[in-house]
Amino acid sequence: MRTRTTTPTTRRLRRAIAWLASLVCVVALVPASAAKADNPIVQHVYTADPAPMVHNGRVYLYTGHDEDGSTYFTMRDWRVFSSADMVNWTDHGSPMSLATFAWADANAWAGHVVARNGKFYWYVPVRQRSNGQMVIGVGVADSPTGPFRDALGRPLVGNNEIDPNVFIDDDGQAYLYWGNPGLWYVRLNADMISYSGSATRIPLTTAGFGTRTGNASRPTLYEEGPWVFKRNGLYYNVFAAECCSEFIAYSTAPGPTGPWTYRGTIMPRQGASFTNHAGVVDFNGGSYFFYHNGALPGGSGYTRSVAVEKFSYTSAGMFPTITMSTTGAPQVGTLNPYVRQEAETIAWGQGIETEVSSEGGMNVGWIENGDYVKVKGVAFGAGATSFTARVASGTSGGRIEVRLDSATGPVVGTCTVGGTGGWQAWTSTTCAVNGATGTHDLYLRFAGGSGNLLNINWWQFDGTGGSGTVLTNGDVENGTTGWGVHGSGTLSRNTAVAHGGGGSLSITGRTGAWNGPGQDVTSKLTNGKSYTTNVWVRAQSGTPSAKATLSLTANGTTNYVQLTPAVGVNVNGWTLLTGTTTVSWSGTLSNATFYVETAAGTDSLLVDDASFQ
Secondary structure (H helix, E strand, O other): OOOOOOOOOOHHHHHHHHHHHHHHHHHHHOOOOOOHOOOOOOOOOOOEEEEEOOOOOEEEEEEEEOOOOOOOOOOOOEEEEEEEOOOEEEOOOOOOEHHHOOEEOOOOOOOOEEEOOOOOEEEEEEEOOOOOOOEEEEEEHHHOOOOOEEEOOOOOOOOOOOOEOOOOOOOOOEEEOOHHHHHHHEEEEEOOOOOHHHHHHOOHHHHHEOOOOOOOOEEEEEEEEEEEEEEEEEEEEEEEOOOOOOOEEEEOOOOOOOOEEEEEEEEEOOOOOOOOOOOEEEEEEEEEEEEEOOOOOOOOOOOOEEEEEEHHHHOOOOOOOOOOOOOOOOOOEEEEEOEEEEEOOOOOOOOEEEEEEEOOEEEEEEEOOOOOOEEEEOOOOOOOOEEEEEEOOOOEEEEEEEEEOOOOEEEEEEEEEEOOEEEEEEEHHHHHHHHOOOOEEEEEEEOEEEEEOOOEEEEEEEOOOOOOOOOOOOOOOOOOOEEEOOOOOOEEEOOOOOOOOOOEEEEEOOOOOOOEEEEEEEOOOOOEEEEEEEEEEEEEEEOOOOOEEEEEEEEOOEEEEHHHHEEEEEOOOOOEEEEEEEEEOOEEEEEEEEEEEEEOOEEEEEHHHHHHH
């Protein structure tokens, strides 16, 4: 762990960036209101080459990481962020780096992640130590946030070209595309870590990829960064065009390997970076275009930042022209403050950094006087009465000012944080809140003396505005009250192991993966309402592939709604399941059961601190 007795060079740069960013937000980017500036979507670290993936109701964003002060593509690891609302992004840290691949020595460049076979495959270009050539490696993980491990112990394929992208067609055939200066593909086998046949070069014709002038060796606009997908029966190839500087263009085809027809520009040259790299996904009924630029202070073609725009296809299925903005995508829904929220879930941050927490996941740290985090679109409802934060401090602490709508907005509560004896010595602090009603942007502004003040791991409000958890005895402090068995198994209370409080819920004797602890919530649900789930799960013999599920029976038909993907495991082996889902049904609801199950196996489970509200 980094010492906090001195201020490292990276810390000085980070604070300079944050200070300048605050001026940019106020003066240049959004003259009408600083609160509207949400692009780039990550401000505490440089990110590049976005690869978004939609999984279980969240958008997972996989990026490269430009080192501070880079004057080349100095990149040593990759990063993961996720969001349920497209504006508040959770930092999951770095689950894969060059060290993952013992045979590679440099260039953690643009990669792509796909889900298949219950696993997640991360295809990345790296430099092979033995010959200095660029090749494609594959990381694999059991969770979208990792950790990822080397799937092969060697490159999957390589010809000294870069920028892998994987597309799985409707018939199940997967294709790996990559290339600069060429454009190549192989047909991946079902295991996703081998392929059939040999690498095939896609002809780069001017009809297929546009005409470049003044470069006889590269007559087409195609440069790098292919992103292939299918929509309404049409295949799209979005790519970075004509370096340098690059713009984003696209072609379409009737099949996954062509023949391609050039369609034009999506995003013109702009953004203070001579490269660009696109990723496109549909999420919650909208279409989103991810890209990178040099918009943060200190930004350049070597210190880039990922941003996103929402867009609509034309009636003919073509892309509109998309320009970079500082506003970013609109929020999908609102954020529920009455359930635990990770401190590293941020719409905009000033001065802060993140680091691995001893309690699992990440925490916000390196906090000094005047730093803040913004969380967008927080729905307080009828009103919050208290604010609780999980904090630590290796000095004498400081204060958390709970403000609304801006970093200088009204203070509705102030929590005092004392020294806890260490930067990972965690405790909870609670303070009264008055005036937090309706929906607002939440600012947690930190105040105190000089130097580093405190760390914050998570926060949560309480009060009349919260509808209250649907579950009974979710913290399991009242034995097994309220809980039953979904399927088969035996329930008891385990007082030796707990995530929080004096015990956890134990289920043994499961005979099927769908068996687990559950509650009947039929009378407690509202049709069409969004519910947020938080459940901590631990397997008695290892980390489970657990999920929280809601079964809904209406008019004789039962539907199963998976509520939560696993998003992180702490050092004590607990997995946090969290997510927000809109629950709806047709007709009369006759039964609804909330329960925890596993993707496979019948391992005994421990469950603690569960909420569904």
